[in-house]
Amino acid sequence: MRSSAVDEDSIQFSFAGQLESFLYVTHDKLFQSIKQCFASAFSERVMQYRHTNNISFIGVRPAVIVQQMIFGEISGVMFTGNPLNNDIDQTLINATYGIGEGIVSGELDSDTWIVDHFGNIVAQKIVPKKEMIAFDNKTGSGTKKCNVDHDRSQKPSLTNEQVLELKRQGDILESLFDYIPQDIEWCIQGGILYFLQSRPITTLGHINKSKPKTILDNSNIIESYPGVTSPFTFSFASMCYNTVYRQFYSSMGVSEDRIDALTSSFRTLLCYIDGRIYYNINSWHKTLQLLPGYKLNSELMDNMMGVKSPTKIDAFSSISFSDKFFIEVPRLLNGIYHILGSFIELNKTIKSFIQTFDQVTKGYMDEKFESYTNRQLLDIYENEIEPKVLNNWKAPIINDLYVMIYFGILTKLMNKLDIENNQSIQNDLLCGEGEVESTMPTMEIIRISNWIRKDKQLMDLFMSTNEDQLRATLLESSDSQYETIRKKLKKYISDYGFRCMGELKLEESSLKEDPTFLFTTLKNYIKKDEINLKEMEEKEKAIRKKAESIVFKKVSRKLKPVFLHVLNNARKAIKNREKLRFMRTKIFGIMRSMINAIGRNFSHDGLIAQPKDIFYLHFDEMIQLIEGRCISMDHIKNTITLRKEAEIKYQAEEPGERMLFFGDIYEKNFVEIQTDYNLDESDCDLGENTYKGVPCSPGEIEGIAKIVLSPKDANLDGEIMVTKRTDPGWVPLFPSVSGIVIERGSVLSHSAVVAREMGIPTIVGLRGITDKIQNNDKIYLNGTTGIVKKL
Structure with missing residues (x-):
């Protein structure tokens, strides 16, 4: 005996568990159970549910299903x-022995599979x-709880074949409900599968899985464009990606017709x-199929992007044997060549x-473009x-x-070694490659800080003066006693001033516009003991040498030349990258300097209120504004x-790293994937x-632990930095x-x-770690196993 109200189990709301159901009802209790089931639609908890979800109390029309x-x-x-x-691409199955009342109520433990x-x-x-929970034989009606034999209790309640058959039948049932994801109650008796009830999954009921699916993911690109990004930056970056990858595939021998088709x-x-930038995974996979070896390349690309839940995209339909032989094989050979x-x-x-x-940019590296007209700046770009770039x-x-x-x-070869x-x-x-470009700005700051330590006057100045005063004294004044440090700082800003947060x-603003962060960093460094760069380099070489010793003991003599070739090329490629x-x-x-100059010109001419409004x-x-086409x-x-106004709203939100859209990329077709969910039992054994x-x-x-959400707010002195990105x-x-512990990122x-260097x-x-660890917590970090533990 189960309830069925007109507004129960709608796509928006699930009344699951709110109304009464009665099992194993005998003939003599039939009408009593019908009355009780009907009356449960007006119970206090149902009325509270309606009130909480703003569901009307008028016209409640409960019905009772007798099965x-x-x-x-x-x-x-x-x-x-x-x-x-x-x-949406996963089916979740829970199962236990007996009837399903124990699962629905949460009273009993159950096995779980994800397909x-x-x-x-x-x-x-x-x-x-x-x-x-099973039929109560003693009373002849209702249910009772009983024990399960120990050996049977330890075994899976379903075989893998039964799990996959449930998945197949669930897909068929879902198709009968317009491909809306379903919450299905089922049971097996005498080897026969019965579906007892199906209703839309409340949180996914707005999705129609038959519509084209688009996957957006920002696992990797968030490192380049963290947080809310301006419309100007997105439009420029999007244009660059379009231009750059079209020319890349052209250089790989792909015809213009095939490129234009995509x-x-x-x-x-x-x-x-x-306000956030995402990779459109569908588009990346479709374009990648222009190259040979898509199956392998797609896996490698997902790994390189740090995509946590890779999804294969069926971009092209199957082709005939003749097309495969006369078209695809020549394309394959041409691509490999x-x-x-x-x-x-x-x-x-x-x-x-x-x-x-270098030829194109050398004249613009330190240029602020203050005397340039908008037309001159646009000519430089065009x-x-x-x-040329x-x-x-x-x-x-x-x-x-x-x-x-x-x-x-290299990863595949390593996975084969014990x-x-x-x-x-x-x-x-x-690690230990040496002279990696990304480490050089920091190494230079260390050299400057070590040099400052040797000058007591400079040390006293840095320790007693704030960043704004240091800037005025050491960069903007012409005091001859600071000439040497001034030259060092200006050279650093000239060489590395474009390197900044975001x-x-x-x-x-880069260091060229605002060098405050440079002085903050120097103040942090000189508080610590002198950093020995040579010792740091030797330490990394020792780590590398030890790793080589471990690996080469496991690599066969026959495989060693191949392994070395792959390893050396991986090292070289990463350093070049x-x-x-x-x-x-x-x-x-x-480009930032040029756009800032145009913004100042626009503001001066009254076209925008503030120079930064250009972004x-x-x-x-x-x-269009420059050319009179606005x-x-x-x-x-x-x-x-x-x-x-939209940016203010975006700043208050934190959208997920992976999103699915079914149909057009509108909010109503959207599902956010929770990538930190993990059913893996090994993770359950880590301990509190x-x-x-x-x-x-x-x-x-x-x-x-020191939680750092912005480097501008960081005042660090040997702590373990815990951050989102x-x-x-x-x-x-x-x-x-x-x-260092970071929520996002990949190796x-x-x-x-x-960090390796x-x-x-x-x-x-480590998703969500900034919520699990607090400032001043004592923690243990193992960079070899990936374990973090609060002590």
């Missing part, structure tokens, strides 16, 4: 979309099922949701790119930067492909106002206050800490690369 009772031997609940993490879209069991959790995919490599050729010529390509880059960006992208392939192969903590050992193999966000990424920082820095426009809108100045000003992330740089330490602008903080993240124990990928 034949199935004496379930195994029962459970199946969700055709996983409500625990909102992953992916392709019919693979990706996770399971089998628990002891000491009790079950115009929308190249245009949507980046998406913009609630161009990839191999580009790898062989990579050193030469990089050298040529750097020469051209005649110099766009054609942005349209010549093949070397960095080819090198990224090089990193992706060689690092991916080595404890092989991920950490692989990280150790990659350095690819054009709206951010850091160098080329710093060049990206420089070109974005020059609330799109790149094309700025050009439809309405009132429209521009209103647009800026609206986008400022113990957490596991991705090990990136080895070392065991105990220390005091980092970017290259955070690196100067690293020598001031004893360890190839910029911060991970730098500096020998700082580091763990990334």
Whole structure:
């Protein structure tokens, strides 16, 4: 006997557990149970539920369903979309012995399986099922709780075959309900599967799974564009990605017709949701299929991007045998020829790119463009930067492909070796490379701080003076007694001034505009003991040598030449990547200076209220203003106002790192995936206050935790830094800490690369750790195993 009200179990609201159900009802109690079931629609808890959810009390029309009772031997609940993490591509199945009343009420423990879209069991959790609920034979009606035989209680309640059959039948049932994810109660009796009830999953009921699915993910790109990003930066970055990747695939021998056929995919490599930049995973996978070896490359690309839940995209339909033989095979051979050729010529390509880059940018590195007109600035972009730099960006992208392939192969080779903590050992193999571009700004600050320590007058000045006064005294004055330090600081700002927090966000101020962070970092460094760079370098070489010793004992003589080739090329590619990424920082820095100049001109001419308002426009809108193609100045000003209001709203929100859209990319078609959900039993055995992330740089330490949400607010002195995310602008903080714990990132993240070079124990990928650890907590960090523990 179960209830069914007109507004019960709607897509918006589930009355699950609110109304009464009666099991094993005998004939003599039939009408009494019907009355009780009907009356439960007006109970106090149901009325409270209606009040809480603002559901009308008028016109309540309960009904009662009378069903034949199935004496379930195994029962459970199946969700055709996983409500625990909102992953629509997963089916979640709970099962236990007896009937399902114990699962629905939460009274009994149950086994759990997760099955992916392709019919693979990706996770399971089998628990002891000491009790079950069954028919009460003594009374002849109702239910009773009884014990389960010990041996049986330890076994899975379902076989893998039964789990997969449930998944298949659930998909069929879901299709009958317009592909809306279903919450299904089921049981098995005598080997026959019965579906007892189905209703929409309340949190996923707005989704129609038959519509085209788009996956957005910011696991990796958040390091380049943390937090809320301005409309201007997004529009410029999106345009750059479109331009750069089209030329990359062209250089790989892909025809213009095939590239043009994916115009929308190249245009949507980046998406913009609630002020944050996301990768459109569909677009990346579709374009990647232009190259040979998609199956392997897609896996390697997901790993390189740090995508936590890789999803295969079926971008192209199947083709006939003749097309495969006469079209696809020649394309495959052509692609392999161009990839191999580009790898062989990579050193030469990089050298040529750097020469051209330096020729174009050398006159603009320290230029503030204060006397330039808007037309002159636009000419510099259109005649110099766009054609000679942005349209010549093949070397960095080819090198990224090089990193992706060689690092991916190295990972696969390491996984085949019987080595404890092989991920950490692989990280150790990659450290100690020396002169990695991303570490050089910090190394130079260390040299300056060591030099300051030797001058008592300067030491006293730094320790007793705030950053603004230091700037005025050491940079802006002409006092001859500070000439040497002034030269060192100005050279540093000239060489590395574009490196800052959020350095690819054009709206951010670099050290060239505001060098405050440089003085803050120096003040932190000189408070510590002198940092010996040579010792740091020797320590990293020792870690690398030890890792090589461990690995080469496990690598067979036959495999060793292959392993060395892969390892050396992975090291070289990662080092080149850091160098080329710093060049990206420089070109974005020059663009920042130019856009700031245009903003000042716009503000001076009354086109916008403040110079920084330019960052609330799109790149094309700025050009339209310069060229007299703007439809309405009132429209521009209103647009800026609206986008400022939207930014305030975005700042108060923290959208997830992975989103699914079914149909058009509108909010009503959206599901946010909870990527920190994990059913893996091994994680359940870590113990209280113990957490596991991705090990990136080895070392065991105990220390005091310091939660740092912005490097500008950091005052560090040997603590373990715990933060949500980092970017290259955070690196100067690293020598001031004893360890690093980061919620986001991967082993190839910029911060991970730098931490390895500096020998700082580091763990990334610990979602939510800034909520679990508080300031001044004493914690243990193991950069080899990825374990963090509150002490």
